Structure formats: C-alpha cells, structure tokens
Amino acid sequence: MNRMRDKTAVITGAGSGIGRAAAELMSAEGARVVVADHDARAAEETAAAITAAGGVAMAVTVDVMNEDSIADMIGATVREFGGPHVLCNHVGGTDPRADLDLLRMDMAEFDRAVGLNVRSTLLGCRHAIPHMIRAGGGSIVNTASVAALVGDVTQISYGAVKAAVVNLTKSIATQYGPDRIRCNAIAPGAVMTPALERNLPSSVVDSLRDGNALPYLGAPEDIAHAMVFLGSDESRYLTGQLLVVDGGMTMRSPIAAGRRAMLPPASDGPGHQLPDQGTLLVE
Numbered sequence: 001m002n003r004m005r006d007k008t009a010v011i012t013g014a015g016s017g018i019g020r021a022a023a024e025l026m027s028a029e030g031a032r033v034v035v036a037d038h039d040a041r042a043a044e045e046t047a048a049a050i051t052a053a054g055g056v057a058m059a060v061t062v063d064v065m066n067e068d069s070i071a072d073m074i075g076a077t078v079r080e081f082g083g084p085h086v087l088c089n090h091v092g093g094t095d096p097r098a099d100l101d102l103l104r105m106d107m108a109e110f111d112r113a114v115g116l117n118v119r120s121t122l123l124g125c126r127h128a129i130p131h132m133i134r135a136g137g138g139s140i141v142n143t144a145s146v147a148a149l150v151g152d153v154t155q156i157s158y159g160a161v162k163a164a165v166v167n168l169t170k171s172i173a174t175q176y177g178p179d180r181i182r183c184n185a186i187a188p189g190a191v192m193t194p195a196l197e198r199n200l201p202s203s204v205v206d207s208l209r210d211g212n213a214l215p216y217l218g219a220p221e222d223i224a225h226a227m228v229f230l231g232s233d234e235s236r237y238l239t240g241q242l243l244v245v246d247g248g249m250t251m252r253s254p255i256a257a258g259r260r261a262m263l264p265p266a267s268d269g270p271g272h273q274l275p276d277q278g279t280l281l282v283e
C-alpha cells in the first residue's frame with residue numbers, strides 16, 4: 001500500500017488503457033498522481049476515480065507532440081504536488097493503416113511516430129530531469145514495446161521508434177545516473193486495451209494469444225504492476241534496463257511449438273503428469 005508514498009508520479013496517456021491502470025495502482029501505493037492526457041475528459045475521469053478511491057490526483061491536459069504543453073504539464077506538477085519523482089512517458093503508438101511495410105508505408109506517419117513516441121519521451125525527460133536533480137533523484141519509466149525487439153511484416157515505423165525509445169532510455173540512465181536518476185523502459189507484449197481492440201481484427205488478436213507462451217493475453221494491470229515496481233524504490237539498483245512483459249511472446253524459439261511433437265507422451269515416462277494423474281515432478 002505504501003510502495004510509492006511521498007512520491008509525485010506523472011503519467012502521460014493516463015486517461016485510458018495501461019496508463020490509467022498505472023495511475024490507479026500508483027495511487028493505491030500512496031503516490032500523488034498527475035493524470036496527463038490530451039483527452040481532457042478521459043483524464044478527468046481517471047483523476048475522479050482515484051479521488052473517489054481516497055487517493056490524490058490531478059488531471060492535466062497535455063499534447064505530448066507539443067513541447068510547450070509538456071513544459072506546462074511539468075510546471076503544474078511542480079506547483080501543485082512537488083516533484084516530480086516519477087515520470088512515465090507512456091503515450092505512443094502508430095496508425096497500423098498507414099504504418100505498413102517499407103514500400104507502402106506513409107512517411108507522414110513515420111514522422112508523426114517519431115514525434116509521438118521518441119520526441120515526446122525525450123522532451124518529457126528534458127523538462128522533468130532538472131526538477132528530479134533538485135529533488136535528489138527520480139525514476140523515469142518509458143514505454144517501449146516488444147516491437148522494438150523483433151522484425152515484423154508491417155508497422156515498420158512502430159518497431160523503429162520503440163527501439164529508439166530503448167536506446168534513449170539507456171543514454172538517459174547513463175547521463176543522469178550520477179544524479180540518482182534511474183531510467184528504465186517496459187516492453188509490453190499484446191495487452192487488451194481500447195487501442196488494441198480498436199486497431200486489430202479479432203483473428204489477429206487470436207494469433208497474438210497463440211504466440212504467447214502463456215495461454216492468455218495481458219491486461220493493463222499486468223503492465224501497470226511492472227511500472228509500479230520500476231517507479232518505486234524497490235528497483236533502486238535497476239537502471240537502463242528494458243523489462244519485457246509479454247506473456248513469453250518474444251523469449252521462445254519460434255519452432256518451440258512444433259518441437260512438442262518430439263516429446264514422448266506423458267504416459268511414457270516421468271514428468272509433466274498432472275497431480276490427479278499421479279506423479280508430479282521428474283526425479
């Protein structure tokens with residue numbers, strides 16, 4: 001309940017999905033939360049839900065594509081709540097209808113993706129870090145994606161800009177580690193948020209589930225718990241890292257599923273038998 005007590009946390013994109021879940025969880029852990037989003041009503045709704053649950057939150061309208069707007073968000077945070085001690089640069093994404101393969105992609109969408117994912121993250125850090133230095137330290141949590149780690153048949157811009165977020169994270173961790181500022185990134189896999197449901201046909205959602213080692217997709221809270229860990233002092237020795245939270249989508253060999261056929265049936269020997277079938281574990 002108190003893992004983030006006495007901290008002010010700013011979360012962009014907190015009006016919806018993962019960002020909203022992170023705002024609610026950080027509040028439940030004792031943080032004062034700045035709920036920042038360009039959808040003013042969504043930000044107000046998240047802040048109201050936090051306040052109704054007994055937390056302390058402030059809604060701020062921000063457009064992370066605009067530097068003045070980011071500066072205003074940090075200014076309002078400093079004025080009203082102090083800090084910020086934690087900054088989550090969470091807004092990001094691309095339009096999958098325009099972000100296609102190399103030859104058919106829309107260059108305007110690439111430029112927008114750089115602004116929404118990379119420039120916004122860089123500017124959030126640039127405006128927050130001087131205050132974190134003054135406060136004696138802080139924790140920045142950037143949102144990358146598993147798309148930063150693997151090649152894909154489509155969304156070429158998305159993978160590239162999320163990979164840039166990962167490197168930006170390492171440079172910031174390197175440059176401001178001496179000021180006790182930690183900077184880490186999370187790489188969510190497929191998480192059922194409004195954005196995902198809006199953008200992907202159900203057949204693709206099914207294939208995402210099939211691609212996980214675990215037999216289910218993520219919920220916003222699954223990522224939010226990782227963000228709380230990175231924002232809190234529990235991760236005080238962890239910086240410049242990418243925490244992959246993807247249900248095992250990217251860690252396993254792509255031929256693992258096919259290789260199951262090489263295993264003997266469970267009845268042929270020890271191991272992999274369910275408790276109600278007798279043996280539990282291999283000797």
Ligand SMILES: NC(=O)c1ccc[n+]([C@@H]2O[C@H](COP(=O)([O-])OP(=O)(O)OC[C@H]3O[C@@H](n4cnc5c(N)ncnc54)[C@H](O)[C@@H]3O)[C@@H](O)[C@H]2O)c1
Pocket residue numbers: 012013014015016017018019036037038039042062063064065090091092093094116143144145146187188189190191192193194195196
């Ligand atoms: N959902 C997934 O499966 C998934 C997977 C990997 C990475 N991510 C990343 O997680 C982050 C959020 O994704 P989500 O699924 O929670 O999205 P979402 O659409 O549910 O929420 C995004 C929020 O950002 C706000 N927003 C959009 N543009 C903005 C702007 N210019 N300024 C301020 N606010 C803005 C929206 O109003 C919305 O409230 C993104 O960085 C995305 O790339 C999501």
